[in-house]
Amino acid sequence: xxxxxxxxxxxxxxxxxxxxxxxxxxxxxxxxxxxxxxxxxxxxxxxxxxxxxxxxxxxxxxxxxxxxxxxxxxxxxxxxxxxxxxxxxxxxxxxxxxxxxxxxxxxxxxxxxxxxxxxxxxxxxxxxxxxxxxxxxxxxxxxxxxxxxxxxxxxxxxxxxxxxxxxxxxxxxxxxxxxxxxxxxxxxxxxxxxxxxxxxxxxxxxxxxxxxxxxxxxxxxxxxxxxxxxxxxxxxxxxxxxxxxxxxxxxxxxxxxxxxxxxxxxxxxxxxxxxxxxxxxxxxxxxxxxxxxx
Ligand code: PSU
Ligand code: MN
Numbered sequence: 001x002x003x004x005x006x007x008x009x010x011x012x013x014x015x016x017x018x019x020x021x022x023x024x025x026x027x028x029x030x031x032x033x034x035x036x037x038x039x040x041x042x043x044x045x046x047x048x049x050x051x052x053x054x055x056x057x058x059x060x061x062x063x064x065x066x067x068x069x070x071x072x073x074x075x076x077x078x079x080x081x082x083x084x085x086x087x088x089x090x091x092x093x094x095x096x097x098x099x100x101x102x103x104x105x106x107x108x109x110x111x112x113x114x115x116x117x118x119x120x121x122x123x124x125x126x127x128x129x130x131x132x133x134x135x136x137x138x139x140x141x142x143x144x145x146x147x148x149x150x151x152x153x154x155x156x157x158x159x160x161x162x163x164x165x166x167x168x169x170x171x172x173x174x175x176x177x178x179x180x181x182x183x184x185x186x187x188x189x190x191x192x193x194x195x196x197x198x199x200x201x202x203x204x205x206x207x208x209x210x211x212x213x214x215x216x217x218x219x220x221x222x223x224x225x226x227x228x229x230x231x232x233x234x235x236x237x238x239x240x241x242x243x244x245x246x247x248x249x250x251x252x253x254x255x256x257x258x259x260x261x262x263x264x265x266x267x268x269x270x271x272x273x274x275x276x277x278x279x280x281x282x283x284x285x286x287x288x289x290x291x292x293x294x
Pocket of ligand 2 (some may be wrong): 122133135136250
């Protein structure tokens, strides 16, 4: 069911370092056209760390692991947002499918890729709304033996509730040189991590030990190098706008991000781009450390 790019297949066969990258942030996380640049920059960062990027998406009836730059450009706003439940329908129906962290983890699990990078993972939405909106990223993380590097949980969510749920699911939440989970744009103020690590190598050793003990997913929170600590008021405004416009389900995150990017005069967008690249670089370093341990 999964078509691997030659480079990715060769790297996996050789036990080399591979980092899976998602396409939802490419298609729906940035203004049209810019997401592709973010995706390409993530791939460059993974390569700079010495690992092979494997960007995931559904295209032409196939689940793809490893995309060319031209193929990546097919992931525009019209692409479906594909979580774990949406992979099979998108493939069978030949739809362009941009995978979320959860969707990407599902593919990584099937293909044996152990490291992923994103901006921020999904989680529990604020106010525990009716109907409850809890990202499938969490359930998929709980069953996939992979480490996800992110700037924590997307800050539009209920971050403490998400941290509690990660604990319930047995997912280690590691802080990269940090004692608290970063808040996506902001570096400080989040809930405590379950363990702090000081290096990519230490993160890799913890992940390997977790998998040997029968564990599955881990989250590695990397605080952004240039955090924005004042986005909360704008976030409240964006969430209120989403509620007023009756936006729900999968559409909430893209709506809120677009609102933030517009109303912050591009500051959140620049911050988001930078942290995605930083996470990709660290994921590459963890993948290299894991490959060296094997
Ligand atoms: N990180 C970003 N931008 C994004 C996302 C993450 O910087 O758009 C996406 C990821 O694909 C994540 C998804 O899996 O948001 C979660 O959406 P939901 O809450 O609807 O599951
Ligand atoms: Mn959701």
